[in-house]
Amino acid sequence: MGGLTEAQKADYDRDGFVVLTGALSAAECDRFVEHMLDLHAGRKKLDGFELRQPDSANEWGRTHNQHVYDSMALEYLILPQLQAPLHDCMGDDAEGIQTMYFWQGSEQRRHQDQYYLPGCMSAWLAFIDVSRQNGTIWVQPGSHRQRLLTKADFANGGEFFEWDYNDAVDEQFRRNQVGGQVADEVPVEVPKGSVVLFHGALVHRGGQILQPGSERHVLANHYIPYGLDDWPHTSWTRHAFDGSVRRHPEPDTHKERS
Numbered sequence: 306m307g308g309l310t311e312a313q314k315a316d317y318d319r320d321g322f323v324v325l326t327g328a329l330s331a332a333e334c335d336r337f338v339e340h341m342l343d344l345h346a347g348r349k350k351l352d353g354f355e356l357r358q359p360d361s362a363n364e365w366g367r368t369h370n371q372h373v374y375d376s377m378a379l380e381y382l383i384l385p386q387l388q389a390p391l392h393d394c395m396g397d398d399a400e401g402i403q404t405m406y407f408w409q410g411s412e413q414r415r416h417q418d419q420y421y422l423p424g425c426m427s428a429w430l431a432f433i434d435v436s437r438q439n440g441t442i443w444v445q446p447g448s449h450r451q452r453l454l455t456k457a458d459f460a461n462g463g464e465f466f467e468w469d470y471n472d473a474v475d476e477q478f479r480r481n482q483v484g485g486q487v488a489d490e491v492p493v494e495v496p497k498g499s500v501v502l503f504h505g506a507l508v509h510r511g512g513q514i515l516q517p518g519s520e521r522h523v524l525a526n527h528y529i530p531y532g533l534d535d536w537p538h539t540s541w542t543r544h545a546f547d548g549s550v551r552r553h554p555e556p557d558t559h560k561e562r563s
């Protein structure tokens with residue numbers, strides 16, 4: 306796959322997201338889903354794999370930074386067909402920094418990924434059809450051009466000091482709607498094999514799962530631009546599409562996720 310068409314780039318710039326249908330073959334989708342179901346069922350063992358995340362009551366919760374211990378997850382973080390579209394969105398080479406796998410919808414509250422991962426954008430890989438039934442993501446188109454809430458907003462003296470983070474994003478979501486500055490929130494319903502590229506300042510959430518218990522196989526990859534030096538997660542590896550790896554700047558022990 307080449308880069309984005311002019312129309313796709315215009316959509317991304319205006320809305321903060323763009324859907325690339327057919328970006329993944331059925332074989333690529335099925336291979337990863339089978340891998341994840343095998344891991345979940347214990348048919349496959351992998352050092353580093355934890356079924357239940359500490360902050361999740363749901364045993365189908367997500368994996369976090371699976372690419373660190375799983376070569377297949379790393380392969381899907383830097384799939385060749387993602388390289389040019391990500392470059393077109395960022396205007397720089399993308400480096401993969403985070404992976405999260407979801408067997409089911411997350412129903413995660415509204416947030417902006419750049420709060421956790423400054424400068425990032427996302428490639429959300431749908432390995433099966435994703436709809437409101439199995440809890441797709443909802444996005445507020447154009448919200449990436451409005452205010453990004455940052456850590457400073459929640460520090461002493463910041464506008465949202467002592468606010469719950471997700472409540473504050475809900476408030477920003479409402480403010481964005483004043484005067485029709487942005488479009489209404491929409492569900493992103495996509496067929497198997499689609500990749501949703503979205504901006505790290507886009508307000509989004511995991512939608513309600515209308516069919517409880519349904520599977521929703523998605524790998525959410527996050528990337529930052531090669532030229533980003535002011536990066537807090539310095540212990541994390543930065544993966545280029547040529548397979549090279551670096552940390553930048555010096556490692557620390559900070560750990561956080563979106």
Ligand SMILES: O=C(O)CCC(=O)C(=O)O
Nearest residue numbers: 410411412418511525563
């Ligand atoms: O896929 C989901 O339900 C949530 C994904 C998400 O919020 C993210 O990748 O930041």
